[in-house]
Amino acid sequence: MLKSVLHEAVMAGAEQVVKYFNQTFDIKYKEGRNNLVTEADEASEKAIIEVIKKTYPDHHILTEESGDLPQHSEYKWIIDPIDGTINFAHGIPINCISVAVEKSGEMILGMVYNPHMNELFFAERGGGATLNGKPIKVSSETDAMKSCLVTGFPYTYIHEQNGPLQVFERLITEGVPVRRLGAAAIDLCWVACGRLDGFYEHRLQPWDSAAGFLIVEEAGGKVTDFDGNPYSPYQHRILATNGLIHEQMLKVIHNQ
Template identity: 45%
Template sequence: MQPMLSTAVKAARRAANIITRASQDTNLLQIQHKDHNDFVTEVDRAAEATIIETLLDAYPNHAILAEESGQQGDSEYQWIIDPLDGTTNFLHGFPQYCISIALVHNGQLEQGVIYDPTRNDLFTASRGQGAFLNDRRIRVSKALKLADALIGTGFPYRDFTHLDTYMGMLRDVLQKSAGVRRPGSAALDLAYVAAGRFDGFWEIGLNKWDIAAGCLLVKEAGGLVGDFQGDDSYIDSGNIVAGTPKVFAQLLQTLAPHVTDALKA
């Protein structure tokens, strides 16, 4: 395992210890509302602090972009961190959440870790070295047709600007696929595409920390990732489509009639 990836795994496991202990009694947690349906707890902050401390102990000159504490430092290396993707699930005892850590070097994704502490599923990827689940090589599924594909998604829950657009997308994908699921953690959804548990995924308006590690996993597992036009702006725009090569193309085609000018920007 690459040294930087190994450090990220160590950081994720340390954060998972904090999250797992807190999950035993979430009623004791202090919860703040950042926005409508957007929660943060002291667990998010403690997990993030542990991740940052672990990373900067090993690489003190690296920059950080983290969900709760924002951006710090200036370096050609930047760690992108979501300490608890799926906070709402976590607060309700719904076991679908994870830690997501990615490393970008000069704008290119190099390392990715997604760790699901409820299942002890550790997804890792290094650019050009493949994707792994608990040290076992993973590949996207062999799905060739959207009609046979299980698709993951995340519907709007904070910003409803594109709600009508999304509902049109959902209606068409429901009719043309084998099924649609919305588990509530975009990072894990992308990891599931990489592992062949989903055949495709799409969502509107995600953040970098939601998708950075997962995008690398999908690509290293042989899948494709793009924005709604199939291009590479997804990390910045947060509008993302991912899947097996065949399903990716068919999913793009299905979504295309609903893509507004605002979603092309």
């Protein structure tokens, strides 16, 4: 039941995303320059919440645009109605809907859908990860310096010690290809299916990574914070790799 409601919710969000893509829509600015929210983000979020509430009116919901809607429930839905809003606003088809379900503090389901590429990523804890129903696994690259990586840059805190600019500089100085796709949930899913070998970012929010990190883990990858501790989406820093380059990447991050 949870799984089918998750699927229905993600597809309801996607319907709105597709409806507004490359059309005209209102844009509002949140705190900070370039931190925007479009009419489509709000429409997608509303549609997703409606589907969940229909079956589970008493479940806790945490979303990017509406915030925390707490309830006394062991279930929490974590929603990013459009991950990659800036891409969306520019007509770049790298954006997605990301929804995860947490039960008693443990992520149990994650779904990420890019409707423009018709790619549906899904994972269930202990049940593996799939792309459009077919099992996926992480890459087998063993050398971080030969890897294709991806990252994202926050709107603030860019200049801190071992921060986004310093880590990026170290990697590109070594000639390592580092992509910047602009949607953390897609970054994670592309690591999960082996297109990319690793992803790191310094300031993510729970809705950016809640579904994607489970999908990477279930595809055989490793996800930690920057100290190698088990990842929690409630802290900002994430390193997600195929597992084989993980220790090397931790060293690059700490300049060791």
